Amino acid sequence: MKHAPPSRRDRLRHMLADLRLPGALEALDAILQGVDGGALTTPEAIEQLLSAQIQLRNNRRLQAAMRSSRLPAVKQLHDFDFTFQPSLRREQIESLHELGFVERAENVILLGPPGVGKTHLAISLAIAAAQSGRRVYYGTLADLIISLEEAQAAGRLQARLKVLTHPALLVVDEIGYLPISRTGAMLFFQLMTRRYERASTVLTSNKGFEEWGAIFGDEVLAAALIDRLVHHCHLVTIRGNSYRMRQHTELWQALHSPHDADPPSGRRRRTRQEVATP
Ligand SMILES: Nc1ncnc2c1ncn2[C@@H]1O[C@H](COP(=O)(O)OP(=O)(O)O)[C@@H](O)[C@H]1O
Ligand SMILES: [Mg+2]
Structure with missing residues (x-):
């Protein structure tokens, strides 16, 4: 058949x-x-x-x-609420996610106070780059410096620098939260010098450039670092409120019924006696 x-x-x-x-x-x-x-x-x-x-x-x-890549969480552009952050130019952030800056080995620096979404956007850029098939790596400044110091102590600094120069996109998160030793600052400077004009770095900081001298413990080194970083750079300054605080506020409001909605630092409710004798 x-x-x-x-x-x-x-x-x-x-x-x-x-x-x-x-x-x-x-x-x-x-x-x-x-x-x-x-x-x-x-x-x-x-x-x-x-x-x-x-x-x-x-x-x-x-x-x-x-x-x-050691990304600490999945954060993507479509989870980002731009209405909460009116100081951001949405077109700029969206066009960065098209990754022309990675192609051109340019940097992105996200500046702003805690909780405004710097890490979120740094991760979403890294994820976009990873999805486009590029190698990415994430570290806080403190983590990256520790790994460089350990490599140096073990006589493997050059190899470590090579590994950290390789990714098309490196995120350096949380510049300014923890103090850095002088050797740490020099090692980080070496890394950024290696990556300069070769591969993109996305950096976040809660401190303006004028405070980087204090962070790195050396004004001259900080100035040389900033000079390289900003040469081909997209600067994104976020001025808004903390999204974390918004979440806390909403939680607070959800936990308390309307007639009991005094904020924690708000006016103390009057005791029965006070109510009786105003
Ligand atoms: N505009 C936003 N839309 C949605 N989620 C946000 C926004 N801004 C911040 N978040 C979330 O709030 C938390 C704190 O943001 P994060 O990026 O860690 O802040 P930063 O790095 O500036 O301190 C994260 O969970 C992040 O995903
Ligand atoms: Mg952060």
Whole structure:
């Protein structure tokens, strides 16, 4: 008996498997149904098929990056509430996420008080870069310096500098929270000199440049560092309120009923006696 020839659906399944496109393969049936039922045009179907595969690939890249890059959390641009941070130019942040700056080995410096979203945006830039297939690495300034000091003590400084120069995007988070030793500052300076014009660094600080001399314990070194960092740099200054504080405020309000809504530092409620004798 003659076998029925494979259907178009079967041929497509084979092709997608042959090309190793599991995301598209998984989405195929639903998309074909959409076409058959008239819910999707052919261009829409092609678009959906390709984007299913791209989404799977990006998720895999994100998972790999979360393991290898030491990113502390998943924070993405679409989770960022711009209405809470009106001092930010949304177009600037969105265009940074298109990663032209990584292509050109430029830097991004995010400045602002605690809780305004500096780390969030630094991570979301790193995730965008990882999803585009680039190598990324995350560290706080303190962590990076410790790793350089340890490498130096073990006689492996050059190797460590090479490893940290390699990623197309390095996040240096939390400049200004912890004091830095003189050797630490010099080691970090060496790292930034290596990366200068070769690869992008995204830095965050709660202190303005005028305070970096104090952070690094050396005005001249800080000036030379800032000079290199800002040469090809996108400066993002966030002036708004702390998002953490907003969350705390909301929690506070949720926990207390309206008639009991005095803030913690607010006016003390009068005791029964005081109420009785105003
Ligand atoms: N505009 C925002 N929209 C959504 N989440 C935000 C926003 N700003 C900050 N957050 C969240 O608030 C917390 C503190 O932000 P973070 O980026 O760590 O602040 P910073 O690094 O400036 O101190 C994080 O959980 C972050 O995801
Ligand atoms: Mg932070």
